Amino acid sequence: MLTVVFLLAYPAFASDFFVFQIGAYTLILGTIALSLMMLAGYGGMVSLAQVTVAGFAAYLMAILGDNSVGVMGLGWPWWLTVLVSVLGAALFSAFIGAVSVRTEGIYTIMITLAVAVAFFFFVRQNYVLFNGFSGFAGVEPPTIFGIYWRDPTPFYYLTLAVAAGFFWAVYYGAKSTFGLSLQAIRDNPRRMRALGYNVTLHRITAYFFAGLIAGVAGVLLVWFNGRISPGTIGVDVAIDILVIAVVGGMRHPIGPFLGAIAFVLLENFAIDLIDRERFNMVIGTAFLLVVLFSPDGLLGLWNRVRPKLRFKRDTQLSADRVENGKPAKAGSPDNN
């Protein structure tokens, strides 16, 4: 509850820089990482192509809508552009899913990485559609209700609404029939197949939904930057998103947003902490420490600290309980 109030009141006391570049950017990165968290945490499929999907939507925005470069820019109305871009990204994601779902673990990572790299080089060398190395500039959000949506505060609330919406969607979706069967498929695909579930279709559907999330985030990203070029969707960015999801924690949809806060703050301020030639080392070390001390990321760190704080006074009680009622050995199967 406090968090909600804080997030809503944030622009009232933070500077424009903190509202836009820290706040809104965190929420956008968090949303992209959320789509990865949903695939990896609930579906067991680590996809490195989520930034590619977001970038696909961003490119569609520039190609179908307006840009200032003079290549493409078909000038569709904004609502149609957004709709087609997001749906296009979701279908693209479903396509990536269709290509990769029959693989497991490291092979999924390899295939999605290959897709990400292929798309990166394709847009960098295609000049007719994607304008190659320089990409597109001058992609602006529309002015609706007399509000220019790229001003820091309106844009912040826009990203907040999107991020919160997808957060609840993923949070409750995980408890739905689809969410539960997806988690069951993650744990034991063979058994689910034997039970009559179409495992492949479930996974592709998950990719489709993840594509919706990443696609909307991609639209926000191109509005945020005002531009899109191959550098935005490079392999290093794909790895950044993976780092955000892993550092934040994959077990709860809040994880990616925690990771994104840590990432954006470090990215912006590490250069002030240390000699300019070494600041990337600070970023790396911070993430290394998090992963080293908490395999579940920041989320796991919190979960581990919280019981210690909250139940301090109950420690004696629980200790007694353990003393008296020793764990029963009766049911253990290893007494043959």
Next chain:
Amino acid sequence: MGILKYTMAAAVAVSLAGPAVAADKIKMGALATLEGAFTVLGEDSMRGVKMALEEFGYKAGGKEIELITGSSDATPDSAIRATRKLVEQDGVQILIGPLSGSEGLAVKDYAKTQPNVTFLNGSSAAQDTTLRNPADNFFRFSTEGAQWMAGLGEYAYNEKGYRSMAVLAEDYSFPYTQVFGFLEPFCRLGGKAPADARFWVPIGNKDYSSVIAALPDDVDAIYVALGGADAVNFLTQYEQSGGDLPLVGGSITVDQSVLGSKGNIKKSVIGTPSAGPVSDTWDDPRWATFVKTYQTMFPKGFPSPSLFAHAYYINTKAALLALNEVNGDLSDGEKKFRAALSKLSFETPTGMVSVDERRNAIADIFLTEVIEGPDGNLVNKTIKIIPQVNQTLGVSYDKFLEYGQVSRENPKCD
């Protein structure tokens, strides 16, 4: 959820403890690529900034200069993020940067949204940063890619007698600008460089065997506009494959970072003409002093300052000189400061520099040729100095715009 709260609270604490601008201090930002593929060049750029500040004792117009550095990775997005942080969070009043072409275009667009801050270019050399839709508060005291080629096209046609040429360049805005600057006079004189003899490779290309195999052998020479590791890779492989066509180099194709490399490139590069804003071996006392200062200040730097250090030095120095002129008065949207910058004309290690009405530099350009030095090192010999080259290469602004935007096919030339 709780941890979110704390982190955000920490963020707010930082924002509230934001910058307090003291009246007797001027905040200057410097942006260069301190990460990614161009890190080494970015570090040399920062040396240029420091040299200028050191020369003025970190004081200008009676006020102390506080330097804040920012880093990008050569993508426009990261340049904008770093610029925004320097301007909106750190509150710099003057910004020097960025380093590479596409970044410059992005920062120019951003400059239009910050009318109260003055931007001076670093070393970015794309043409349209100042030629089309310039920003009122963006100055470039360093010259750009097409200017750097001044005199080279005429030299290749008249002195070397080349009539048809192949082109090999990286596939982005800066090499387009260079190719345009070279071919425009070359083709006007009657030279040929048809579109199917132009080869565009992505930055970071390692294997040039297919390009070398495809190079036509009925041309007189090859114009190569590659930089850093790309240039070394191509030259090494070209030498290995027994290629014997003479070469003509872009501004960063045969500079010290390439000539000083360990690759076996001697045979193919000796005699290669090139042009650029600096010449390593120019025997002018101003340049010699500059090199000497650089070597004393940065024993770990390059043997002699790169064109990146040079460009950042000149732009920083321009800002400091203009500050002296207005006694550090940056009030009223920095109007006086900008007026001083526009009128500024000053002596640099490479001659006089001033800016035109679109705030782009007019400066001397050096025509050079690679020779083998007395100790076996490869160095660039200064052949000729092209005085006071402007952005429109001698023709009027309107006429120059008719040439069209730089691209793979401009100029046509077949």
